[in-house]
Amino acid sequence: MIIFISSNLFADSRNCPDNFSPNPQYTGGASQDECYPSEFVYYSSTRQGFYMFLEVVINDFQISSDDWVAAFNGETCVGARQWGSCGGDLACDVPVLGDDFSDFCDGYMNDGDIPVFKIYDTSENTYITATSSEYVPWYSGMTEVVDILYSSLDIEGCTDSFACNYDPYANISDGSCEYCSCEIDSQIVNSWDTDNDGVLDNYNFFEFNGSISSSIFVNNEIIVSQNDMLAAYINGELRGVANPAEPIPFGPYIGEYMFQMMIYSNQASGENINFNYYHSESDRIFCLNESTEFFANMVIGDVTNPFSFIFPDDWLNVEQMPSTFNISSIYPNPFNPSVNITFNVENPSNVVFNFYNVKGSIVDKIDYGFVSSGTFNFTWSPKKLPSGNYFIVMSDGVNFYRDKLTFIK
Incomplete structure (x- = not known):
């Protein structure tokens, strides 16, 4: 008597979690997934390629080890991987399978096709279409490293x-x-720096130190003025003070004030730092919501990417005046291969646009030239630059306006 054993014997007997389905080709192998998210079920193929993502995020947060990433060709799932199977927060390769002309692989990838990726958020039981930082055509035998796969969830x-x-x-x-x-009482500011040298009075009592460059933001704009002060506290004890440095001479925050503070401790690490901000215009001191951990020789923030304290405008009663020297539109953003930039000028002037990378280096410059008052636009196409975030600074020599762009290849 001949007994036929179904290849689905193991799969059919699996008790998969809710919203998961059995792997139709599961045979009990240690490297096999027993169950897939119900929309991520696929069959093996002899034609395989791999997309290795260095980072996968939802709303700028790394996905968890329980989440899944899958590839699709149209509506057909052609490969999937649970992120935790690659170490959780490490790079993970997603198998993307091609059409090998078998009955199970109809509609799978062919050379030159570009897959679409989806993320299954296990905690939310939600499938989310994701965007790759690079659009790489598929071919059998490939292994392609891609910086980031990102998505958003409301x-x-x-x-x-x-x-x-x-x-x-x-x-x-x-x-x-x-x-x-x-x-808190603004009079306490008089005790922060009694000798007015911009350094903690008793700094020599401490063994370790570190630095932090920071600023205060309202509606994405720095509000720090020359007479403001910032103080750092650890367990209620003053550990650092700073007056604003001279206006920043270069980079995306040119002309603005920032705090460059030394912070002191007798522990090499582990203490939490809280901050108070003295706003000289209103003669008020505020406890700031943001905090950070001290460690010896730390260097946090710089003039191109300061540690940011975020203020709601109603706390300081900051009245936002309509800007007549600004960038009113950056579209699309993120963009590839070019972006349209619209700007407004009230008074006739020579307008220059500098583009900076996140390290503060100028990567491009557009001298738009002399313009009368009105609204103008141009297109920026950074063909030779890598994918990433960039700052655009609009200037007429007196006024500055800055914004952020994201370039995706």
């Missing part, structure tokens, strides 16, 4: 980082933000 909550109930995962405000004012 999550409601408090989106203001200065609020007490700030939700870092939320990207849609639901109006639930609550603000916990911790304003």
